Amino acid sequence: GAVVSQHPSWVICKSGTSVKIECRSLDFQATTMFWYRQFPKQSLMLMATSNEGSKATYEQGVEKDKFLINHASLTLSTLTVTSAHPEDSSFYICSATHYNEQFFGPGTRLTVL
Amino acid sequence: SQQGEEDPQALSIQEGENATMNCSYKTSINNLQWYRQNSGRGLVHLILIRSNEREKHSGRLRVTLDTSKKSSSLLITASRAADTASYFCATDDPGGTSYGKLTFGQGTILTVHP
Numbered sequence: 228g229a230v231v232s233q234h235p236s237w238v239i240c241k242s243g244t245s246v247k248i249e250c251r252s253l254d255f256q257a258t259t260m261f262w263y264r265q266f267p268k269q270s271l272m273l274m275a276t277s278n279e280g281s282k283a284t285y286e287q288g289v290e291k292d293k294f295l296i297n298h299a300s301l302t303l304s305t306l307t308v309t310s311a312h313p314e315d316s317s318f319y320i321c322s323a324t325h326y327n328e329q330f331f332g333p334g335t336r337l338t339v340l
Numbered sequence: 341s342q343q344g345e346e347d348p349q350a351l352s353i354q355e356g357e358n359a360t361m362n363c364s365y366k367t368s369i370n371n372l373q374w375y376r377q378n379s380g381r382g383l384v385h386l387i388l389i390r391s392n393e394r395e396k397h398s399g400r401l402r403v404t405l406d407t408s409k410k411s412s413s414l415l416i417t418a419s420r421a422a423d424t425a426s427y428f429c430a431t432d433d434p435g436g437t438s439y440g441k442l443t444f445g446q447g448t449i450l451t452v453h454p
Contacts (some may be wrong), residue, residue, distance in 0.1 A: 259440060270428060271383075271444045320382060324440035329373075333382035 229255045229325040233332035240311055241340055248306045248335045250277075250321030256301035257323035262294075265318040265334075277304040277321075311339045346429060346445040354453050359416045361448040363429030364409075370434045372405055373442070374414050377426045386414075386427075421454045 230253040240246050250260055258279045263271040275296050276284040283296035293315075295307040304323075308315055320334040346363045353359055365372070371390045375383040389396045389405045389412065396403045402415040416423055426449050430442040 261441060263444075268449075270446045273441060273443065276441060318380070322440070322442075327440075328388075329385070329440050329442060331375075331383040331385075334380075336380070 229253075229323070229328075229330045231321065231323050231330045231332040233319075233321060233335050235335060236333060237336040237338075239338045239340065242312050243310055245307055245309045246311055246337060248308070248319055248321075248337070250304045250306070250323070250332050252302045252323045252325070252330070255323075255325045257304075257325065258301060260298060260304040260321055260323045261329075262296065262304070262306050263320045263322070265320060267318075271320060274306075279304075308337065311337070313339045315339050346427075346448050348448060349446065350449045350451070352451045352453065353419055355419060355421055357419055357452075359419050359423070359450055359452070361414045361427050361450070363412045363414070363445045365412075365429075365431045365443075365445075366410065367431075368434060369407075369431045371432055372403075372412050373430045374401075374403060374412075375428045375430060375444075377428065377447075379425070383428070416450075419450075419452045421452050423450060424452045425450060 232251045234249045260277040262274045265271045273286050274289045277296045277298040279298045285291045298304040316339045318334050321332045322329045373388045374386040377383050387398045387403050389403050400417045405412045426447045428447045429445040433441045
């Protein structure tokens with residue numbers, strides 16, 4: 228089956244720094260990937276749609292200047308959390324579409340001190 | 341508005357019992373999916389049911405869909421301790437421009453005691 232990886236699996240950073248999270252489709256090409264955020268004991272909330280070769284589409288309430296998304300190739304999308312603060316601490320999960328099915332990455336746990 | 345609300349929020353049962361989780365949604369859909377998430381981990385896709393289907397089975401899983409009531413249920417029969425996880429329903433966005441965009445329910449935390 229199709230596999231999506233994320234790197235890193237967890238990261239701890241200081242407040243004010245930027246963190247980049249990678250989402251890769253390992254054995255298929257994905258023109259569209261999605262980024263979700265999940266706070267503890269809550270559901271997944273869609274942050275943005277990442278489109279290869281074009282600008283990402285952000286959901287209402289998500290700051291595009293804070294959560295920078297780059298989808299430079301058909302197998303890689305990156306999410307950069309800029310000037311991270313403790314309230315950005317969360318579980319970030321990406322997904323990619325393959326033959327009309329969504330495949331999710333294992334998630335990245337971000338902790339901002 | 342939040343699509344995909346689930347109940348119960350938490351369910352605690354003994355091994356061997358059946359577990360039923362419900363999901364309601366607000367807008368029209370093409371399909372509804374159920375996922376499982378073990379604590380702190382990624383999502384595992386369980387089953388997809390299309391809007392023109394009423395019931396679907398996969399192993400110990402049975403999913404029903406009632407589009408007139410905009411609701412779905414997930415039944416896990418003969419539960420095992422390994423079924424302990426959070427379960428989410430997710431609906432697609434047929435009116436949207438991005439295929440694959442999902443809206444998740446709040447989830448049900450299932451605990452199966454050995």
